[in-house]
Amino acid sequence: MKDVEAYIKNILKERKVHFTLIDPDEQTPEEALNIATEAIEGGTDGIMIGGSTVDNVGVDETCKILSENIAVPIIIFPGNTSSVSKYADAIFFMSYLNSNNPYWIIGAQALASPAVKKSGLEILPMGYMVAEPGGTVGWVGEAKLVPRNKPKIPAVYAMASEFLGMRFFYIEAGSGADQPIPPEMVAYTKRATDDMIVVVGGGIRDAKAAYTAAKAGGDIIVTGTVVEETTDVKAKIQELTGAIKKASIE
Numbered sequence: 120m121k122d123v124e125a126y127i128k129n130i131l132k133e134r135k136v137h138f139t140l141i142d143p144d145e146q147t148p149e150e151a152l153n154i155a156t157e158a159i160e161g162g163t164d165g166i167m168i169g170g171s172t173v174d175n176v177g178v179d180e181t182c183k184i185l186s187e188n189i190a191v192p193i194i195i196f197p198g199n200t201s202s203v204s205k206y207a208d209a210i211f212f213m214s215y216l217n218s219n220n221p222y223w224i225i226g227a228q229a230l231a232s233p234a235v236k237k238s239g240l241e242i243l244p245m246g247y248m249v250a251e252p253g254g255t256v257g258w259v260g261e262a263k264l265v266p267r268n269k270p271k272i273p274a275v276y277a278m279a280s281e282f283l284g285m286r287f288f289y290i291e292a293g294s295g296a297d298q299p300i301p302p303e304m305v306a307y308t309k310r311a312t313d314d315m316i317v318v319v320g321g322g323i324r325d326a327k328a329a330y331t332a333a334k335a336g337g338d339i340i341v342t343g344t345v346v347e348e349t350t351d352v353k354a355k356i357q358e359l360t361g362a363i364k365k366a367s368i369e
């Protein structure tokens with residue numbers, strides 16, 4: 120799909136967005152296609168491909184089979200420089216703002232840039248911030264995790280990101296987190312920025328959590344682990360997208 124950013128903004132005129140994250144480490148490309156197909160039937164708006172310990176062959180093969188079979192955007196959620204595939208539509212080109220290691224803030228991005236350019240992927244420039252508990256991505260990214268009771272910290276980083284020209288800001292609790300991002304944190308971030316598309320993910324498993332994140336001001340709600348844990352992907356995604364739609368219209 121061309122112009123994924125316009126696709127997202129167009130949906131946001133009416134309602135909040137749901138993306139399904141597929142971790143290529145967890146299943147074969149064929150299984151990933153089955154999950155994506157059911158998630159789309161359940162109302163998801165796009166498929167994110169990525170993982171914190173991911174291998175590039177898995178990313179590429181998964182993006183390829185999806186690109187041949189699905190109509191919603193495929194967006195790379197990169198775990199490192201190797202997570203680039205010409206078969207995806209776009210990449211969250213993200214800077215890990217609260218990492219203690221400059222590699223994750225700007226080093227990986229610089230090293231990946233030639234391959235990203237060659238791939239032709241649409242760039243979605245993003246500030247990425249990880250709050251407690253943080254999970255694997257907190258550990259891998261050497262993060263100074265945002266305390267859960269300090270909602271103003273991501274808000275000011277989001278403001279700075281907007282001033283630097285980023286158009287997306289992801290507040291992450293860590294994949295599989297036992298608690299999602301607190302709603303106050305989402306609300307402060309949304310209110311602190313003008314046009315930033317606020318993405319919320321990590322530990323969102325049910326309608327209540329999805330509703331809370333959207334209602335608090337999240338523009339894109341991401342769920343990943345929950346599709347790995349359920350046998351009925353379509354029903355689970357319907358539960359989540361239904362809650363997000365409800366939060367959007369109220």
Ligand SMILES: CC(C)=CCC/C(C)=C/CC/C(C)=C/CC/C(C)=C/COP(=O)(O)OP(=O)(O)O
Pocket residue numbers: 142169170171172196197198199200202211212213214215223224227228231254255256259260294295343
């Ligand atoms: C822009 C480019 C090419 C690279 C940027 C690279 C950066 C900054 C990466 C951030 C650090 C990182 C490891 C992010 C991974 C985020 C992610 C895909 C999380 C979900 O991963 P899972 O694999 O589901 O987590 P678990 O392993 O805990 O299940």
Ligand SMILES: O=P(O)(O)OC[C@@H](O)CO
Pocket residue numbers: 140291292293294295296319320321322323341342343344345
């Ligand atoms: O796997 P879950 O907990 O849904 O988290 C999704 C995403 O925020 C991880 O980067």
Ligand SMILES: [Mg+2]
Pocket residue numbers: 142170294343344
């Ligand atoms: Mg995972």
